[in-house]
Amino acid sequence: MSTEPMPDFPPHMKRFFDAELETFRTHLITMGETSIRQVREAIKALVDGDIALAKKVVAADDELDQLEIKIDEEAVRYMSLRAPIATELRMVIVGMKASHDLERVGDEAVSIAKRAVRLAAEPPLKPYVDIPRMTTMALEMLRDALDCFLHIDTEKAVAVIRRDEQVDQLNKQLYRELTSFMVENPGNISRAIELMFISKSIERIADHATNIAEEMIYLAKGKDVRHDDAVKKGVSNP
Amino acid sequence: MEPSAPLAIRVPAPRDVGATSTIIEIEDFNFSYGAKQALFDVNLKLDARRVTAFIGPSGCGKTTLLRCLNRMNDLIDGTVINGGRIRIHGVDINGPEVDAIELRKRVGMVFQKSNPFPKSIYENVIYGLRIQGVGSKSRLDEIVEKSLRGAALWDEVKDRLHESGVGLSGGQQQRLCIARAIAVQPEVILMDEPCSALDPIATAKVEELIHDLKKDYTIIIVTHSMQQAARVSDKTAFFYLGRLVEYDDTQTIFMNPANPQTEAYVSGRFG
Amino acid sequence: MPAPVPNHPFVTRSSRGRLIEGAVFWLMRLATYFVLVCGLCVLGDIFLKGGRTVFQAEFPYVNVPFLTQAPETLYVFEHEGQKMQLGDRDFRAFREAATAKAKAAGQPAPQFRTESYVYSAGGIWPCIVGTVLLVVGSMSIALILGVASAIYLNEYAKDTPGVRAIRLAILNLAGVPSIVFGLFGFGLFVIFLDWNVSLLAGWFTLAFMVLPVVITASEEALKAVPKGFREGSLALGATKWQTIRKNVLPYALPGILTSSILGIARVAGETAPIMFTAAYVVRDKLPWEVEKVSDFFFQGVMALPYHIYVVSSKIPQNEYTARVQYGTAFVFLFIVAVIALSSILLRNHLRRRYQW
Known part of the structure; x- marks a missing residue:
């Protein structure tokens, strides 16, 4: 028998249902990857005028819807059978909310893809520069927000929240630009409106990324920063 | 945009539900202690190699039914089975040709209060085998190691097998009792509130063990902790006043019970 | 000027009840001291006077002839x-x-x-031998019979009115005066079974006398063994007898022995049951000086309590008999103490071994 004293606190014990939580996390990450891919492919379809790709994006949305349902089921199951407490409880709640955000991101991708199909029938209004740029920014935000889910990193989450402003600015800029196109030539109006909506969609995607980042802060710290302007403006940290 | 590094997460294999087979059938079972009837017309089919939880308020008959499954109630004066039968593998266990001793070798039991015998850990584990007359030292050694490993206790006690089992902590004692039960190779293990005297950590260890054991054994557990029933069991039976109120998948019982009494009980709003 | 009353609710207040309580406690204390003084007087008397017989000033300090010779x-x-x-x-x-x-x-x-x-x-050697033989034999019989019936009553018998009646009868038996046991033994063993005045008749008479104590105590000891030991064993597929033998009786044994010690003192000390059944006033031969083995059981023996009775009431009293009386009483107390002590040691050993 060893004479060493027992450690004060027993080492972390793995429970048999940890695997369920792992599955839950994995499904959420898969959902994030899928929604990012959907948005990226929708924008690619728009830029390349690739109708087939756009249609594929529309069809693939079902995947995300199924994942959302699955995540909700798992969350409810976990809450009713495993009685999660503290971080686990927040994880499950945040997971449900984030899955809803990701599903909405998927919907925006579908909306972009549908507009891409319509826009593909006409020549482009102008070379697509700002929209891919905005998309890249929004998707980076989304990816960073999801990264926080893997490695708890509130700094990164706060950075995501602060970047939302840039996307909003870009959206406003594009809005003014497109308005001037419409004023110039009424023939541009339908295309400009489609592009406006696409820009708005991307802006919405960035908003969802912001939501997810806020949820990640809640997950890590148990603190709600959703309507805390100080955090958004960088005056204070959560 | 650069594709990010693949997310390094292992996707666990989906939980193996497999095909279930019924091992115990309880049909219209009625049971009395003297003049007091404890169980009324219980009908239940229990699955092999699954964990079934019996829940219900005190005095609802869940422990009585559990003890009927290995005829431990035979030992109490004045108990009567007034109607119905219990079959294990189709055999009526109260039939005239069934020996309660043989039955109990196949249907082991773990009690509410851990009851290691005041012998060494080694002697505790082999008690059942000694009774059956197994004498070979090497075989006993082998079974002791296997049983203690099976009960997730081997690493903690392997250096002190010949110290008294009473000197172990509460949770270890209960796992020793489980090791003792599985040493005789039963098919079914009955557990009567096995964690009611244990702290949360010891409880968690026993629950882990139950989860592991169901690969090889059919486990029926009586518990007062609804969370425990929810965590460890595959199916749950809710008893009230000696009657079976609801029996279904644990998930259904805890998420969407059909009976309002069940709902009131599992949500802690009884009476 | 009275001391100021402290301003908190836990003030000591004198009252009638408190006074009576104090008085009653003092009475109890005095009663205890009284008992203590009486006991010390009796023991002191025996030790002082008996010590003079048993011990001596010169080497070997013990009066060897007194312990090793027959009375003369x-x-x-x-x-x-x-x-x-x-x-x-x-x-x-x-x-x-x-x-x-x-x-x-x-x-x-x-x-x-x-x-x-x-x-x-002379001495009291044959009485010592006889007493030890009587104690060992009768306690063996009493333990075997007593434990067996306690096991039956506690583990096997159902709780029926009949069994309750038996239990009551056993308890009542404990209150029967020892002279009645003596007469019963005389009637049954000596006359009816024609064993004559013999060791065997004495053994059984004494055994019957302590049986109620042994049975009651053994039942208590068996009841004290946790139910979990029985259930745990039965649930592993042990039969009832296997359970009792391996998992109940060993743990009840210390308790059974504890109460048997009381029985030993009683068996060794009683005069009435043996005076008709086993004791001789004087016998020249020692118990092992017999021709056949069977004769061993059918011979009367001398015994310490009976010897005390004889020397203090059956013969003319004088300065010389007092010496023997006190010496015998001293040796007698010593032997009872030794037997009790060895039982206590055995019990402690068993208790350590079968701790729960």
Whole structure:
């Protein structure tokens, strides 16, 4: 028998249902990857005028819807059978909310893809520069927000929240630009409106990324920063 | 945009539900202690190699039914089975040709209060085998190691097998009792509130063990902790006043019970 | 000026109840002291006077003849102006020697004007042997019968009115006076079974006397073994007997022995049950000096309590008998203490071994 004293606190014990939580996390990450891919492919379809790709994006949305349902089921199951407490409880709640955000991101991708199909029938209004740029920014935000889910990193989450402003600015800029196109030539109006909506969609995607980042802060710290302007403006940290 | 590094997460294999087979059938079972009837017309089919939880308020008959499954109630004066039968593998266990001793070798039991015998850990584990007359030292050694490993206790006690089992902590004692039960190779293990005297950590260890054991054994557990029933069991039976109120998948019982009494009980709003 | 009353709710207040309580406690305390003083007087008397018989000032400090010889008649006489005290055998040898000496000198044989006192010389060795034999034999019988019936009553018998009646009868038996047991043993064993006054008759009579104590105590000891030991064993597929033998009886044993110690003191101490059934006033041969093995069981023995009874009430009293009385009482107490002590040691050993 060893004479060493027992450690004060027993080492972390793995429970048999940890695997369920792992599955839950994995499904959420898969959902994030899928929604990012959907948005990226929708924008690619728009830029390349690739109708087939756009249609594929529309069809693939079902995947995300199924994942959302699955995540909700798992969350409810976990809450009713495993009685999660503290971080686990927040994880499950945040997971449900984030899955809803990701599903909405998927919907925006579908909306972009549908507009891409319509826009593909006409020549482009102008070379697509700002929209891919905005998309890249929004998707980076989304990816960073999801990264926080893997490695708890509130700094990164706060950075995501602060970047939302840039996307909003870009959206406003594009809005003014497109308005001037419409004023110039009424023939541009339908295309400009489609592009406006696409820009708005991307802006919405960035908003969802912001939501997810806020949820990640809640997950890590148990603190709600959703309507805390100080955090958004960088005056204070959560 | 650069594709990010693949997310390094292992996707666990989906939980193996497999095909279930019924091992115990309880049909219209009625049971009395003297003049007091404890169980009324219980009908239940229990699955092999699954964990079934019996829940219900005190005095609802869940422990009585559990003890009927290995005829431990035979030992109490004045108990009567007034109607119905219990079959294990189709055999009526109260039939005239069934020996309660043989039955109990196949249907082991773990009690509410851990009851290691005041012998060494080694002697505790082999008690059942000694009774059956197994004498070979090497075989006993082998079974002791296997049983203690099976009960997730081997690493903690392997250096002190010949110290008294009473000197172990509460949770270890209960796992020793489980090791003792599985040493005789039963098919079914009955557990009567096995964690009611244990702290949360010891409880968690026993629950882990139950989860592991169901690969090889059919486990029926009586518990007062609804969370425990929810965590460890595959199916749950809710008893009230000696009657079976609801029996279904644990998930259904805890998420969407059909009976309002069940709902009131599992949500802690009884009476 | 009265002291100021402290301003908190836990103030001590004197009251009638408190006063009565104090008085009652004092009465109890006095009663205890009284008992203590009485006990000390009795024991002190025996130890002081008996010690004078058993111990002596010179080497080997213990009066060996007293412990190793049989009782003899004491002869007190005057010889050539000297006062002599000699036991039976020594007196005969002395007289023969004196007669022979006188004959050689051509004188007439000397006349000894002796006073004789029975049992006042020699020792009590046969009584010690007899008492030990009686205790060992009767306790063995009582334990075997008592534990067996306790097991039956506690583990096997259902709780029916019949069993309850048996239990009550056993309890009542404990209150029966020992002389009644003596008469019962005399009637059954000595007369009816024709065992005569014998060890066997004494064993059984004493055993019956302590059986109620042993049965009741054994039942209590069995009840004290946790139910979990029985259920745990049965649930592993053990039969009832296997359970009792391996997992109940070993743990009840210390308790059974504890209460049997009381039985030992009683068996060793009682005079009434053996006076008709097993005890001889005097017997020349020691118990093992028998021709056949079976004779061993059918012989009467001397016993310490009966010897005390004889020397203190059946023979004329004088200064010489007092010595034997106190010496015997001292040895008797000592032997009971030794037997009880060894049982306590055995019990402690078992308790350590079967701890729960």
